[in-house]
Amino acid sequence: MIEGPVVIIGTGQAGFQTAASLRIEGFEGDIFMFGDEPGLPYQRPPLSKAFFKDGSADRLLFRNQDFFEKNSINIKDNCSVKSIDRQKKQVLLDDGDTISYEHLVLATGTRNRALPIAGSDLKNVLALRTLYDANHIRKTAKAGQRVIMIGGGFIGLELASVLREFGCEVTVIEAEKRPMARAVSEQISTYFVDAHTKSGIKIHCNSMVSKVLGEAEAEGVKLSDGTEIGADLVFICAGVVPNSEIASEAGLETSNGILVDDLLLTNDPFISAIGDCASFVHKSSGTLVRLESVQNAADQAKCIAKRLTGTPKTYEAVPWFWSDQGGKKLQIAGLTGSADKLICHSDDENGKISVFAFENGQFVGVEAVNMAKNYVISRKILETGKPVMLSDFEASDFDLMEILKKIS
Numbered sequence: 001m002i003e004g005p006v007v008i009i010g011t012g013q014a015g016f017q018t019a020a021s022l023r024i025e026g027f028e029g030d031i032f033m034f035g036d037e038p039g040l041p042y043q044r045p046p047l048s049k050a051f052f053k054d055g056s057a058d059r060l061l062f063r064n065q066d067f068f069e070k071n072s073i074n075i076k077d078n079c080s081v082k083s084i085d086r087q088k089k090q091v092l093l094d095d096g097d098t099i100s101y102e103h104l105v106l107a108t109g110t111r112n113r114a115l116p117i118a119g120s121d122l123k124n125v126l127a128l129r130t131l132y133d134a135n136h137i138r139k140t141a142k143a144g145q146r147v148i149m150i151g152g153g154f155i156g157l158e159l160a161s162v163l164r165e166f167g168c169e170v171t172v173i174e175a176e177k178r179p180m181a182r183a184v185s186e187q188i189s190t191y192f193v194d195a196h197t198k199s200g201i202k203i204h205c206n207s208m209v210s211k212v213l214g215e216a217e218a219e220g221v222k223l224s225d226g227t228e229i230g231a232d233l234v235f236i237c238a239g240v241v242p243n244s245e246i247a248s249e250a251g252l253e254t255s256n257g258i259l260v261d262d263l264l265l266t267n268d269p270f271i272s273a274i275g276d277c278a279s280f281v282h283k284s285s286g287t288l289v290r291l292e293s294v295q296n297a298a299d300q301a302k303c304i305a306k307r308l309t310g311t312p313k314t315y316e317a318v319p320w321f322w323s324d325q326g327g328k329k330l331q332i333a334g335l336t337g338s339a340d341k342l343i344c345h346s347d348d349e350n351g352k353i354s355v356f357a358f359e360n361g362q363f364v365g366v367e368a369v370n371m372a373k374n375y376v377i378s379r380k381i382l383e384t385g386k387p388v389m390l391s392d393f394e395a396s397d398f399d400l401m402e403i404l405k406k407i408s
């Protein structure tokens with residue numbers, strides 16, 4: 001159990017949850033949080049979903065100012081931490097102040113990947129990560145505009161469907177052979193390509209944008225095969241990179257993020273890293289992962305709050321994630337990326353699909369669209385940590401609930 005100040009760099013999902021959970025666990029020492037964005041900590045997921053329609057920033061806040069005051073959480077916004085002095089156990093702020101820590105939590109998240117193509121700095125080339133970006137998009141987008149999304153990942157497709165509903169002509173350009181290729185099975189990609197295409201969104205796969213066209217403002221894009229597509233707005237949705245420089249400059253180990261062990265500690269026992277910025281070996285898959293999800297940020301924060309207050313436990317949470325696209329809810333539990341066998345159950349008439357994923361004959365995850373029951377039961381199965389075999393899913397009397405009952 002530590003007593004002294006805990007300093008948290010980053011006031012996103014992971015940083016906020018760390019501070020809140022420390023107080024829940026009874027930590028009475030000082031907590032300092034520093035975030036380089038303006039305002040109180042807020043949720044990002046609605047930015048590419050409901051926020052475009054309602055524009056209500058207050059609803060995004062995790063807690064209001066009272067919460068931070070009542071819980072004696074010192075939070076400083078618009079403040080960037082410039083460096084870490086591991087010898088002195090201090091961080092240096094951009095205003096020149098230094099703050100000492102007994103334990104330091106790096107919750108620095110990610111930033112949008114910049115595309116090294118000509119024209120990407122033109123006016124009307126936009127991206128979405130922050131509340132500021134989302135407000136800017138709301139002010140700039142007009143119904144009837146031609147919009148190009150460079151990148152067909154979750155955020156690109158969520159934003160594409162929101163803008164389509166708003167009345168824009170939307171084209172998605174994806175470099176891979178299918179959208180969301182890094183994150184979901186081919187069946188789920190195909191499902192969403194069909195759904196988006198039916199709603200009027202055009203999707204070009206295996207296509208690279210070589211240039212954003214225009215003089216001062218974006219007027220379209222040029223693809224590497226020479227095709228030109230006109231646009232009034234161009235969005236760069238080409239993924240993110242971890243904010244790990246502050247860690248590597250302080251001599252902490254990094255590999256696609258800040259490397260942490262199964263307790264979420266860096267190679268310095270006085271510094272933890274969590275959330276989107278942290279890479280770790282996932283317990284059940286044995287692979288090095290860096291997860292970009294609310295679940296991972298929040299659960300890792302709870303895990304270190306427990307450790308810092310005297311109940312250390314290795315981080316083993318089952319990953320889960322959701323994405324809302326054009327009225328369809330995709331829910332994922334487990335890690336499905338390395339699956340070698342998939343079983344698909346679909347109800348085409350009602351637009352529902354579940355894909356169960358297996359590796360070496362063992363159940364490793366589910367991807368379900370509008371099939372919440374399959375998602376919930378599968379997640380519970382995975383959370384038991386008990387092995388469930390492919391043969392259980394292939395049995396003629398297959399019943400997911402019965403599988404769960406059998407192992408519970």
Ligand SMILES: Cc1cc2nc3c(=O)[nH]c(=O)nc-3n(C[C@H](O)[C@H](O)[C@H](O)COP(=O)(O)OP(=O)(O)OC[C@H]3O[C@@H](n4cnc5c(N)ncnc54)[C@H](O)[C@@H]3O)c2cc1C
Pocket residue numbers: 009010011012013014015034035036037043044045046047048079080081082107108109110128129130155243246274275276277291292293294295297320321322323324
């Ligand atoms: C538009 C959008 C939609 C999303 N939708 C979903 C979804 O549907 N489901 C889901 O599970 N996840 C979703 N996510 C992902 C989810 O929001 C992230 O996984 C989560 O926010 C990660 O939290 P974090 O605290 O690790 O990082 P972040 O939220 O990125 O917070 C890190 C903060 O630290 C700040 N920072 C970095 N360096 C410094 C420094 N040196 N000094 C001070 N401050 C610093 C950053 O500016 C940032 O404010 C979405 C993300 C976005 C952008």
